[in-house]
Amino acid sequence: MSGTFSQIYIQIVFAVKGRQSLINNSWEEELYKYITGIVQNKRQKMLAINGMPDYIHIFIGMKPSCCLSDLVREVKKSSNEFINDKKFCSRTFSWQEGYEAFSYSHSALDNVIAYIMNQKQHHHVKTFKEEYLKMLKKFEIEFKDEYLFEWIEDE
Template identity: 30%
Template sequence: MPQSLASVNLHTIFSTKNREPWLRNANLRADLHSWMGGVVNTLGCIPIEIGGVSDHVHLLTTLSRTLTIADFVKETKRVSALWLKERSADFRAFHWQAGYGVFSIGQSQKDTVIRYVRDQEAHHRKRTFKEEFRDFLDRYEVEYDERYVWD
């Protein structure tokens, strides 16, 4: 086949460093999610849904066939952190956590994940980020050591 084709959907999750609630302001969060969508586009990927709450974000995106997952997350985190820091001196100490979680999403799961990302505020009235993230790791059968998951 002379052409390289791919269809990869990713659900990426990462938190603020130490899960600090830096993103409490709903308007700021909406602006950040929109900005992150632009970053995703710039990387040659398609933002499908971006959402989150005060201490973490969820991105449902496609992944360009020429980009690694690590580079996608690194650049998205880097540029969005810079954007926050440039927006206000209040964000000088802002950092994302060092790690992240990425889960592959089939086409048949896409609508469910879109709803899940949109409904983050409702989900987190009942459970913490740690509970949510552990659930994803378990559901996707990701082996992990609890000592190294949180920062």
């Protein structure tokens, strides 16, 4: 009997609406665990999750039957509700529309995981905007400025 075998590794990035720094250190670990649960309940493998107060990176091993846009929509919708139900923020929390997704080979796993897990140290040197534009160019993704994240002016 034939089977389906695959190696699909996707890094997903999405930001807090308006790029507000609303993800607090005091509850980010709980948020990451909650999002990990969503990914695992959708039968995907969480490889790494981390971020900054205004965005997160998620790195997953994805099955070919998974629809990436459906998974991201569920993660964002459910985590919005989780954050607001827990009253982690003094105002209503929401993720910004859209997301970025980048695929990697198996040989890049360790480097991508290390990169994601070191986000806070990494951003002492480089802004999110610099990092983001570099990734789009590295992956040769065509884009229009008006469809990019809302940037915080001091970046």
